[in-house]
Amino acid sequence: MKRLGWNSWLLALALLALGACTQAPTGQRPTSPTSSAVVEREGVRHLQHQVVVGYADEGALQEAIRHLGATEVGRIPELRAALLSVSQDALKASRTLKGFPGIRYAEPHYAMVTAPKDDPVEKPKASGGGVEALGLRPLGNPSDQILDELPQYALDPRHLDAKAAWDAGYEGQGVVVAIIDDPADVTHPDLAANWAGKAYDPVTNTVYTDAEAWVNFIESLDPANISHGTFVASTVSAAKDGQGIAGLAPKSKFLPVAIFQPSYVGDFYVARGIVWAVNNGAHILNNSWGGLGYGNLVKEAFDYALANGVVVVASAGNSSKDEVRTPAGYPGIIASVAADGNREKTDFSTYGRHVSSAAPGLDVLLANPTWLGGGYGLISGTSFSGPYTAAAAALVKGACPSATPYQVRRALETTTWEGSFSREKGWGHLNARTLANLLQGGCTALPGKGSVVRVKVEYQNERGRSPGLLADVILRGQGLRPGDPTDPTPIYWARTDQNGEAWFYEIAPGTYEIYVAGADLALTGGLPEERGTFVGTLVANPGSSASNPDFKWVLLNAAEVNLNPTDPYEPNDSLSQATPIAYETLTQLAYIYGGPQDFNWFSFQGQAGDTIKARVYARSSIGGTLDSYLYLYDANRNLLAENDDIVSGQITDSEITFTLSQDGTYYLVVTSYTIATGGSDDNPFNKYRLELRKTN
Template sequence: MHRPSLHNLSRNFGVVALTALLAACGQQTPGTTPTAVKPKADLSEHATVAQSGKLKYVQNELVVGYTDQSSLNRAASTLKATVVATIPEIRVALLRVQGDSLKVSSQAFRLPGLRYAQPNQIITGETPPAGQGNLNAQAASTDQIFDELPQYALDPRHLNAKAAWDAGLDGQGVLVAVLDDPGDVSHPDLAANWAGKAYNPFLDKVYTDAAEWVKDSASEFASHGTFVASSIVAVDDGKGIVGVAPKAKWMPVVINPAAKTENEFYSYFYIARGAVWATNNGARVLNNSWGGGVSFGAVKDAFDYAMSNGTAVVASMGNSYYDEYQYPAALPGVIASGALDGSNRKVTFSTSGRHISSSAPGQDTMLANPTWLGGGHELISGTSFSSPYTAGVAALVYQKCPAATPFQVRRILETTANGSIGSNPNGFDRETGWGALNAGNIAKTLTSCDKLPAKGANARINVTYLDATGKHPGVLGDVILRGKGMRAGATDDPTPMYLSTTDAEGNATFAEIAPGEYDLYVAGSDLSITGGKLEERGTYVGSFTATSGSTRVKPDLKEVILAATSPDFNPVDPYEPNDTPAQAKTIAYGQTTNTAYIFGKPNDLDFFKFTAAVGDQIKAEVLAMGQLGGSLDSFLFLIGPDGKVVAQNDDRGEPRIDSDSEVTYTAKAAGTYYLAVTSFNIASDTGDDGSPFNKYQLKLTKAN
């Protein structure tokens, strides 16, 4: 990678070796630096992948939401980018940009006509649970034998599937899409219910030939999608196993090719494309047994599109063992599924949270193994497998009531669940949701579609910032809808709560949420991202009514004006130009600079100079993300009069305090010293870093 700033440092001081600059990873003064993550070839997309903190993304690909075609064309021209592909139904495009997309995103985000601009994130996938043993007694009674094999998940004490089948609810006429690694359409348990289509969104290729699909999909690492599909639609033919919706059809949509490793998920754009394709091709349920997404952007748009077309979106809660938000399960409108064991207890690994809908068997479930791995069946555990059971039960509802909305499907699953399961025997708890799904109870309750719960609501909150310079779109704001009367912290409180982030137009959208009265909380741009003073953020507290039957096209609307400072996407650094030692700006002991930025130039490096005497105890500090907010993970070099780096630091403190930088050094020679401020990514050559929120102040003191 061409690194002009560091090259200038080396060239101007002559004796400063590049390796010495990068030795910061192992020689901190004081503190430690995490191991740098180098860009590498992504196994699925053959693209260069970069990483910034927890964000893993395709380095030169940007995903943008656009308002119209002319806005997209104008943005591509301004950014000198190539439009690789679009998803016109949700007005999302993939751009190939020059340079690092994380940096370019900050420039793109402020272009007119773009709703958002994000690096094309790589999904990390759901962490599989630790081994849970097996159910030795799962075939203790004959009512656990389905087809040939024991499946406790379907017996009367769990999903109660046969009672639903006997009532005519078997999924006939309903199509389910499995967004996963390649499912085996040739497996004896799955072939009869394959809908005849499979889709690879990265290749934008539709397969209609099973042999070709298997040829392109077979891998020793691809089994997850087959397991998932079999729990939904394994055919009832007296052989192997049977799915909870044995007459439903299914389509595999590849979001993880799993060709050379188990986890090589496609990026965010292609997952969104797959979800939209599945919706357009008739899927009424989208199963997502994966996690690792974000709260807004292309996938949320795709799921909102699916729900607006009457398609339910089901997702696994996750296997984190914690009570926390994980995406896509926590997106508004998504049916989030937790995992139970054979005794109808929450499995320890199953993620908890207020957003959980219900639970289904997810430990030692008997599922189909792909033929390319020997076929047959295995006992499998994870919320990955409670989710497809939930998707299958949703298919039963759609069979009975094709006009049901996704919210109605969710609520009929919840209101017929066995609420005695979980920590609250009287209904909802954060561990199991409304309880254990029961397909038989649905069949008994849903004797006609008049028995469906009320339709859900769709909402849009538009935020505007009002500051000394006028009105601005309320970008990067946080919006919370909290149902009236919520008992904060209560594990048995079912009151709904939804969270969303505003886009570049100040809009936060909520799809298929519970109708009713809400407390509305709005806060200006997140200071952990943009930095700034707390009073500059602005807050609003009010009320909001979500109306049953409102839609994505005609949502319930609320306009909120915040007394808040609009984020500056094009800040002016008062010390530029100071990108070389010759341009270094003077700083003195006892001085703290005004706010400056690592922004505006490739691989930005800012130089400051001061005079020191022999014996001076020099202390230099970068106040950045840890102390000012913003997004700068700083790195600081101290260079002596001879041009050699004499101290350097990434994270201050021993043990580490935060990501700000600090060096201390006793001067061994009199003369001019230089301080060079940059980011960890630039210093460690793990990517360019040019966010407009990369703000910092430099503080210099003499300790003696």
Template structure:
């Protein structure tokens, strides 16, 4: 289902003015304006509601509320001493010029050969969604959310986010393209609609979701020209919580856009095959790093591949390089400024800056920042981090062996393998959705929501679910359950169909678990259109 936006002009004689403001639905005949309200203390959603506001988000990582308010209520709330600022819910958009040598140019392939591949790192791709069924992207999908339409299916319906995700994490599977960090997991956080337009409030909500779901890196190939107190607070909060935030500098050939323009964000400029700045790449003192962004081959919707250009394409090169660096052990090195044995965002930035290939003017400049990101140089001299190493002093030294060697050659008895945990399909629901294109053509598809649970009723995360679509479409689909044990698998679209979509689960697999189909509450479900 699409979201329709009407645009109208409102002039507000208050503490601020909006020249062009997207209108929302009327309530009691009064047009309401989409805004973001930041509070000096705790956010007060009830106060906003008391002024006739329709609350869209009440954020948890920043004291702010996104809502629709009548113009007079904006004026009244602006006078409230507990309100820091009320600002327009501005629009942002994806950054591309429809136009993976980049992977080798930043030496990511050599970095992978050295054993650093992004394994265990989680990247939130905040964009138009991702085609998580793409054969090069399905294996690394961790789940996500759609803030553009407020549902649990962050499927790409524009194509931009799929291309970005491929540059970061296209799998090392012997076909297609290779991502910078091919074993990193990614979240699809959809904040832009099918036209590539997104609102700052949705971006802030996506950032909050990424933080709350344990993302290590946030990659944003989106942005707008408007500054924003609320959006700045959101990226600052993510940064302070330990998340590395990377964003596109912009394709205007002018000033750096937002959120890339904020201090807590790594702003990325674009270069061509010859390490020259792309003419449309935005510039300024905010630019921190440069990366390949012209003629980048990556994944496209529907399982295909294609070329795009833009700082949008440069950004995932840096996000992937961050993932590779996070694979290393920082403990005991000069970069571990706080001696906690963990890469912090400031430490990551320092290392990437120090190891970037200096291009353009000597030293940092407004066009290339510190230079072209260099993944191999960034990891050089570091050892591979040991997964699950929680030693408080950062030491990787093995514990001392206090046993006495009595000369016996007796081998220890083999341990019994750990018993498998039973899992099953606890819920299966198929629903249809559609979009109108042109005046009379409806394109319809079905979404199958599958929930996997263990014998104790706990959600099973990371299980690969495979099933078959039949009826109006014939295809096999598979994916991985999210932290809630839930996965949404979508069918192909059909033009003006008349019939039934049926989805049948054929297999569920996860190491350490045994799939018991006899416990399933359902093995198939259908929805007619």
């Protein structure tokens, strides 16, 4: 499994015509180092000069482009999202759009996933397809593990029990599974017959329909480090043809989407790939990658898939911890845990209340790409329990094409070996035999449909109401037993966008306790009591949908997120307008706001020998978004000192300690790092207080 770091909503959209998800293919790969360089700032790994913007309408997008002095790189119309190239650092640039009219969210182009993959065990792969080369002899294995040519314990009657499902006629016929990964080998002997006929490079927006051209594309990258997607694809769709291995859904088709080339291409291109797969006939999306964090765009892309009836499966992760990783933790997604040969959770697998089920993920035998010698290899990770789960979902979709994502999930969960919940394996280890037994009862025997919930948050205080932007929303099933490892009560989390809305797709029906907290003070600044909280209930009804969701309106007693604050010291934008202050002064709350390049000037009288300490309290100490920058000038406007961060990359407030050389007037100038380095920064959350002290 590969690592990903990464608020918000998606209105229901009809499935658009094939190929309509993005601009026309260009075939051109971005090469500008300023647009493609990956950097890490404040713990956020992103493409240095790229910003992702979710917009409400075309006018808002164009105004944001003008405000940033940006160039549009690409667009995903279905998600109303655009990728912009900016001159300044993207993390800082995105903050200037917080609260910007018509902008639903703005975030740096995240690149939190790193390569190589973090699957814990990958044994050397053999060239050629022979049994002898792998040291795996059919006579050395139980005969019921030979389902094609090579032994596969994962599919035997003690694990997935694949043959029982196949014999009943459930092999994934008519189902397309998108392999959202590094580029899968469509020419491998076990995969060629089940390629869906298209493959996609989301970076250049190019669709490949020719196998040789696809392999040439792969070989133009770094093929020595591209194998993961082939392993994953063979877990699902390897043909049952008397050679090599078989996938759990051996008559399903696979659709490669290359989001690792071999490094992670960034959230925008991942979202573009997800939308393309949905628009091009995928019934199931397999995601054998993940990490920590929360990103608006990727959440919306998966919501788009769920809203269009597409099942989404994600590997839980290989952190060995009880924790929620994304995308496995997003509402509506089926999260898979890796099991060993004893049907128990592996030591490396991530686990927790959010997981759905377990499947084999230790030393499973899968296909090795032809550019690395072909043949087969043993490999481990939740990266492979995930596609076994996607393949099991394909058995359901093949039998019942109209089954909703939640129905598919519950069909898998109610037919496991254990039939009971634990945080280590969800509802238990998948069992294709009992799944087939359920399907033989007809599609009316499937579990009931899930729910779609829309939450609208507004803030209310003495000045009236305002949109509940940037609020955290938690849905917790009633009766949840904290600390009980066998409690299956669902719990979901999402964050509102700048319109105050949060969506939960394909979740369990039932009565929920809803917890809402106002905007994170780390972003907006302020006092804890100004954030506000709400606790109530809502009912998620079975069968509610993207077009007719269950709705909850929450009125939160909280300080509104002030998108047009008043600075008590303005105008103080030049030396002649400087606001006088004295030693031992701490100013009121002030803002770097109101123009693209706001410099706030303060004057004070000093004497020769005075050692002064000037401190800006900003994001690191009082919250908000201001990464401050502080200058000290003398009366002749000579720069005496300047400071960006008190501790580089950790404490982004600014501080200057300086001994004055003569009597006279001096000036402190506060601005943002972005402005100080030539960019624009006009964020209403750019709040600060300036302190001036004499220390001798």
